[in-house]
Amino acid sequence: MKQTIIYKNKIYKIDIGFIAILLILACTSFFAIYNAFNLIKTGSGTFYLIKQMMWYVISFILMSFLCSFSNDFIFKYIKKAYYILIGCLVYLLLSRIVISLTGARVNLPFAPMINGAVSWISIPGASFQPSEFIKIVLIVMVAQIIAKHNEQYPEPSYKEDLGLIIEIAKVLLPPLILILLQPDTGLCIIICFTILIMLMCSGIRKGYIVSIFVALGIVVALFLFIYYNQRDLLVSLISNYRVQRIDAWLDPESNILGSSNQLYTALLSLGSAGFLGFGSQANIISIPEAQTDFIFAAFGQCFGFLGTLFIVVVCLVLDLYLCKIAYNTVNQKDRLIVIGVIGMLIYQQLQNIGMIVGLMPITGITLPLISYGGSSTLSYFIAFSFVMNLSPVSKRTFYLGKRKTRLKKSR
Numbered sequence: 001m002k003q004t005i006i007y008k009n010k011i012y013k014i015d016i017g018f019i020a021i022l023l024i025l026a027c028t029s030f031f032a033i034y035n036a037f038n039l040i041k042t043g044s045g046t047f048y049l050i051k052q053m054m055w056y057v058i059s060f061i062l063m064s065f066l067c068s069f070s071n072d073f074i075f076k077y078i079k080k081a082y083y084i085l086i087g088c089l090v091y092l093l094l095s096r097i098v099i100s101l102t103g104a105r106v107n108l109p110f111a112p113m114i115n116g117a118v119s120w121i122s123i124p125g126a127s128f129q130p131s132e133f134i135k136i137v138l139i140v141m142v143a144q145i146i147a148k149h150n151e152q153y154p155e156p157s158y159k160e161d162l163g164l165i166i167e168i169a170k171v172l173l174p175p176l177i178l179i180l181l182q183p184d185t186g187l188c189i190i191i192c193f194t195i196l197i198m199l200m201c202s203g204i205r206k207g208y209i210v211s212i213f214v215a216l217g218i219v220v221a222l223f224l225f226i227y228y229n230q231r232d233l234l235v236s237l238i239s240n241y242r243v244q245r246i247d248a249w250l251d252p253e254s255n256i257l258g259s260s261n262q263l264y265t266a267l268l269s270l271g272s273a274g275f276l277g278f279g280s281q282a283n284i285i286s287i288p289e290a291q292t293d294f295i296f297a298a299f300g301q302c303f304g305f306l307g308t309l310f311i312v313v314v315c316l317v318l319d320l321y322l323c324k325i326a327y328n329t330v331n332q333k334d335r336l337i338v339i340g341v342i343g344m345l346i347y348q349q350l351q352n353i354g355m356i357v358g359l360m361p362i363t364g365i366t367l368p369l370i371s372y373g374g375s376s377t378l379s380y381f382i383a384f385s386f387v388m389n390l391s392p393v394s395k396r397t398f399y400l401g402k403r404k405t406r407l408k409k410s411r
Contacts, residue, residue, distance in 0.1 A: 014067075015388055018325075021318050022384070025369045026056045028314055033372055035281050036290040036298040048291050048372050055374040059381035066385035071334065074386070075140060082137050082171075088130035089178035092118045096182065116241075119182045129375035131179045131187050135194065136383045139340035141171050142195055146202040147333035161204050168195065185242070186363035190347055197343035198336050249361035262288050266297040266356045270308070277304030291372040293364055297356050311370060315349050318369075325387055334390050341383045 033049050066074060095111030096118040107113060110121050120127045149156070149164045156164070172195060180188050200209055226234045227246065235243050244259035252263045269285045278284050282302045290298040300308040319342060326338040345368055352367040354360035366373055368380060 018321060018384070018388060021314075021321055022060075022369075024314055025318065028311065029056070029370045029372075032295050032299045032311075032370055033291050035302045036287075036295060037281055051374065052372050052377075055377045058374075059377050062378065063381045063385045063388065066382065067388050071386055071389050075144065078137055078140050078144070082134070082141060085130045085134040085137060086174060086178070088121060089134070089175060092121070092130070093178055093181055117182050117184060119184055126374075128378075131175070131182070131184060132375040132379040133382070134175050134179075135187070135191050135344065136379050138172060138175065138191060139194060139198070139337055139344070139383070140386070142168055142198055143333045143336035143340065145171065146198065146336055147331075150203060150332060156205075158205060158207070161208055164202070164204060165199075165208065168199070184364075186351075186365040189351075189363065190344060190365065193347045194340050194344040198340045201336065201339050245361055245363075249355075249358070252358060262294065262362055263355070263358060266294055267358055269297045269301040270357065273301050273304040275305050277302045277307055292366050293352070293362075293371065294356060295371045296353055296367055311367075312353070315345075315367075315370075319346055319349075322387065325390055329390050331390075334386075337383075337386055338390060341380075341387060344383075345380075 029052060030049060033052055037046070037049075091108065092111050095108035096113070099107045099113050099118065104113060107118070110123055111118055112120070112122060114120055119131060120129050145167050146164065149160075149167070153160045172191070176188055176191060179191075196212065199212075223234075226237075227243075231243070244255075247254055248260040248263050252260050252267060254260055256264050265285055265287050269287055272285065278301060280302055285301060287294050287298050287301065296308060296311060299311060303310075322338060322342045322345070326335050326342065329335040329338060348365055348368045351360055351363060351365045352371075355362045355365070366376060368376060
């Protein structure tokens with residue numbers, strides 16, 4: 001149910017069901033991080049919990065602020081946000097170049113190397129990851145490009161649909177290349193998957209979609225051929241570290257103390273926890289990155305199959321609610337934005353849980369809205385503010401002001 005509050009001539013749209021789901025996700029995140037206290041090896045568990053609470057409070061405030069504006073008003077500034085974030089990504093690339101030239105002794109101000117990547121802009125008291133925000137900007141920009149194309153060409157030809165793909169590529173490739181050079185392969189895959197889902201729902205000719213999947217199949221087949229027959233060539237192309245990640249995925253017991261350690265300990269934690277787990281804040285098996293990438297494994301160790309099932313159900317409820325909003329949205333641009341958010345969410349959920357249970361290789365992708373992370377949470381809530389403005393209007397509208405408060409039924 002959605003309520004519209006008008007206060008001092010400003011409109012605030014509140015989808016009670018959506019807010020309830022987000023609050024459940026917030027509480028789940030807090031509880032999961034709390035139970036990972038004994039598994040966190042760097043910093044204080046209390047520090048991560050307080051920071052995550054702070055990020056959620058800021059995210060809800062930001063979403064409330066953005067919901068006071070119409071989506072069309074916010075969309076006017078999307079291109080400016082795109083160029084600002086591109087500038088941030090270029091700055092991070094320059095810092096990485098300086099770090100490489102100086103042997104990691106010097107970096108540009110506010111752009112340090114963290115865990116082998118230059119992805120964060122760190123200022124005193126806070127830091128943010130530009131790539132997390134640009135994925136939301138890209139969803140909006142691609143939705144605008146597709147909607148404009150379909151309005152201009154009601155029955156597009158093959159050439160006109162090809163023009164659509166080129167226009168999307170012009171917007172997509174610059175940030176993708178910059179993010180890949182950080183390096184952050186996982187986020188590049190998220191963006192590509194999201195845009196592909198939006199393209200599939202755009203009404204573009206099926207021949208182009210089939211061609212994309214055929215091209216992807218060829219790339220995967222070529223990659224597997226090189227992996228099994230030309231290993232040295234693959235190492236030179238994608239680095240030995242990434243090849244070891246694939247080795248660890250295919251054979252988790254091959255190097256338990258090295259590249260396979262994360263996957264092996266995650267599988268061991270889930271497999272030994274049973275139906276109910278070892279209890280709150282259990283520390284039976286040490287799990288690396290328990291508060292971020294492996295929060296699902298940490299929660300599973302504490303509460304077993306029942307705990308992991310609860311997280312899966314909560315994530316599924318959010319996905320289905322967003323699908324409902326997309327189904328009820330008439331405007332194509334708005335619908336594509338919601339579809340993009342759904343695609344992004346589902347891919348991250350499947351990738352994170354899949355890599356922990358050994359179905360997918362480890363790529364450093366967190367579980368959205370559950371894992372610790374300020375930039376990720378903020379970026380999703382920016383996307384949710386667009387979604388909030390699109391959710392179905394309820395039968396009740398509240399008008400709140402200084403002089404009068406009345407309940408009005410909307411037609």
